[in-house]
Amino acid sequence: MDIIVLKRGATEEEMRHVVKKLESRGLRVNISAGTERTIIGVIGDTSKVTEEEEDSIRAASGVENVVRILKPYKLASREFKRENTEIDVRGVLIGGKKIPVMAGPCAVENKTVLTAIAEKVKAGGAAFLRGGAYKPRTSPYSFQGLGEEGLEYLAEAREKSGLPIVTEIMDPRDLDVIVRYADIIQIGARNMQNFRLLLEVGSAQKPVLLKRGLSSTIKEWLMSAEYIMSRGNHQVMLCERGIRTFETATRNTLDLSAVPVLKQLTHLPVVVDPSHGVGKRDLVAPMTKAAVAAGADALIIEVHTNPEEAMSDGDQSLKPEQFEQLMRELGAVARAVGREI
Ligand code: PEP
Ligand code: MN
Numbered sequence: 001m002d003i004i005v006l007k008r009g010a011t012e013e014e015m016r017h018v019v020k021k022l023e024s025r026g027l028r029v030n031i032s033a034g035t036e037r038t039i040i041g042v043i044g045d046t047s048k049v050t051e052e053e054e055d056s057i058r059a060a061s062g063v064e065n066v067v068r069i070l071k072p073y074k075l076a077s078r079e080f081k082r083e084n085t086e087i088d089v090r091g092v093l094i095g096g097k098k099i100p101v102m103a104g105p106c107a108v109e110n111k112t113v114l115t116a117i118a119e120k121v122k123a124g125g126a127a128f129l130r131g132g133a134y135k136p137r138t139s140p141y142s143f144q145g146l147g148e149e150g151l152e153y154l155a156e157a158r159e160k161s162g163l164p165i166v167t168e169i170m171d172p173r174d175l176d177v178i179v180r181y182a183d184i185i186q187i188g189a190r191n192m193q194n195f196r197l198l199l200e201v202g203s204a205q206k207p208v209l210l211k212r213g214l215s216s217t218i219k220e221w222l223m224s225a226e227y228i229m230s231r232g233n234h235q236v237m238l239c240e241r242g243i244r245t246f247e248t249a250t251r252n253t254l255d256l257s258a259v260p261v262l263k264q265l266t267h268l269p270v271v272v273d274p275s276h277g278v279g280k281r282d283l284v285a286p287m288t289k290a291a292v293a294a295g296a297d298a299l300i301i302e303v304h305t306n307p308e309e310a311m312s313d314g315d316q317s318l319k320p321e322q323f324e325q326l327m328r329e330l331g332a333v334a335r336a337v338g339r340e341i
Contacts, residue, residue: 002042002074003039003040003041003042003066003067003069003080004018004040004057004063004065004066004067005037005063005064005066006018006037006038006039006040006062007037007062007063008036010037010038010062010063010064011062014060015031015040015062017060017061017062018040018060019031019040021053021056021060022042022049022057025053026044026045027042027043027045027046027048027049028043028044029043030230032075032229032230032231032232032234033232034234039075041074041075046068067079067080071222071265072219072223073219073222073223073225073266075226075229075230075234076222076225076226076229076236076267077222077265077266078265078266078267081267082267083267084269085234085235085268085269086269087207087235087237087269089164089183089184089207090164090183092127092128092164094237094269094271095268095297095298096297097338097339098341099296099298099299099330099334099339099340099341100127100299101126101127101327102127102128102166102184103124103126103128103300103301103302103303103323104117104118104126104130104166104302104303105117105130105131105303105304105310106131106132106135106302106310106312106313106314106317107132107133107135107143107145107310107311107312107313108131108132108146108153108154108167109146109310109311110153111153111156113305114131114153114157115153115156115157115160116305117129117131117304117305117320118157118158118160118161119161120303120305120320120323120324121163121320121323122162122163123324124327125324125327126163126323126327128163128164128165128166128183129158129161129163129164129166130165130167130186130300130302131150131154131165131166131167132145132150132168132312133145133146133147133148133149133150133151133154133167133168134147134150134167134170134174134178135168135312136168136170136188136190136191137312142312143311143312148177150167151167151177151178151180151181151182152181154167154181154182158183164183164184165184166182166183166184166186166209166300167181167182167184167186168185168186168187169185169186169187169191169197169201170188170191170197171197172196172197172200175200175201175204179204179206182206184206184207184208184209184237185201185204185206185207185208185209186208186211187208187210187211189211189212189213189241189276190213190214192211192212192216192221192224193213193216193220198224199227199231201228201233202227202228202229202231202232202233203232203233204233205233205235206233206235207235207236208228208233208235208237209237209271209300210224210225210228210236210237210238210239211239212238212239212240212255214243214252215243215244216243218258218261218265221238222238222262222265222266225238225266225268236268237268237269237270237271237297237298238262238266238268238270238271239270239271239272239273239300240254240255240259240270240271240273240277240291241254241272241276241277242254242273242276242278242279250277250278250280250283251276251277251278251279251280251316252277252278252279254272254274254278254291256272256287256290256294257294259272259291259295259296260294260295269298270295270296270297271298271299272291272294272296272298273299273301274287274288274291275301275313275316275317276302276313276316278316279315279316280315280316281307281318284301284318284322284326285318285325285326285329288301288326289329289330289333292330292333292334292337292339293333293336293337295337301318301326302316302317302318303317303318303319303320304318305319305320307319327341
């Protein structure tokens with residue numbers, strides 16, 4: 001026995017009754033109180049629990065189900081939840097038939113440029129505006145992002161374009177301010193195993209886009225999703241953005257096999273970021289099409305009105321007309337695999 005799912009509306013007393021039973025067997029619990037329902041994760045050697053005891057827990061008032069899960073990630077696993085998770089962000093569904101596209105600059109640079117990019121990606125058919133206000137840069141001397149000012153510009157661009165916004169968190173100390181502005185909180189590749197940050201974001205009730213670490217295995221990535229979910233935030237999407245390999249022709253190696261692998265292992269939506277995956281503008285469109293063919297549930301693509309002058313990731317940013325053309329071409333690929341753009 002590993003996970004106990006409580007019924008919707010189960011009372012505190014019903015929960016405590018189950019917890020007491022488990023604790024009397026020398027087990028510990030993790031209570032994940034989501035918006036939909038509460039889940040009790042059982043920690044310790046559950047082999048000590050006999051089948052009769054398990055049945056009596058299953059029959060206890062307030063309990064919907066008891067599930068045994070062999071994988072180290074529990075709440076994230078397909079064993080725990082068969083149906084795909086759909087995340088509703090301001091009425092845009094991620095994980096359904098339609099594949100929403102998140103597009104925008106790598107970094108929020110100033111109000112004018114952001115507003116112009118938002119208009120362009122909206123016209124191209126994007127469903128979200130992306131843009132970093134807190135940027136993880138390799139060099140401390142590179143542009144680090146505008147901070148809260150950048151978040152304000154994103155909120156204004158959302159107001160004007162109607163596009164919900166995706167933006168990155170780097171530090172738990174910024175959580176409150178980011179939660180006030182963002183519709184989806186991005187955890188970047190470099191922070192995939194920043195466990196304190198994962199736990200903090202797990203306490204927020206905001207959808208999270210969790211990028212794959214630079215050299216992380218799929219199992220490690222799912223364990224990071226589990227950190228977030230263990231705190232009650234079950235609105236997690238996983239974003240493949242390329243991994244480190246020996247290959248230098250592209251910035252990273254976009255591991256598209258991760259998409260069908262994740263579809264087997266987890267119920268969470270899978271997002272693909274071809275921009276960071278390849279690092280070169282001309283390679284973004286073919287890999288975006290491949291991502292859709294592989295089964296991606298959403299895409300995140302960097303677009304800039306003047307990529308040559310961009311303050312970060314200009315080389316991989318599409319020009320608006322390239323983005324528009326890609327969006328037009330993607331429809332046929334999506335239809336071929338039973339999806340829509
Ligand atoms: C980004 O989205 O601009 C970014 C920094 O991505 P990653 O964390 O995947 O490098
Ligand atoms: Mn970037």
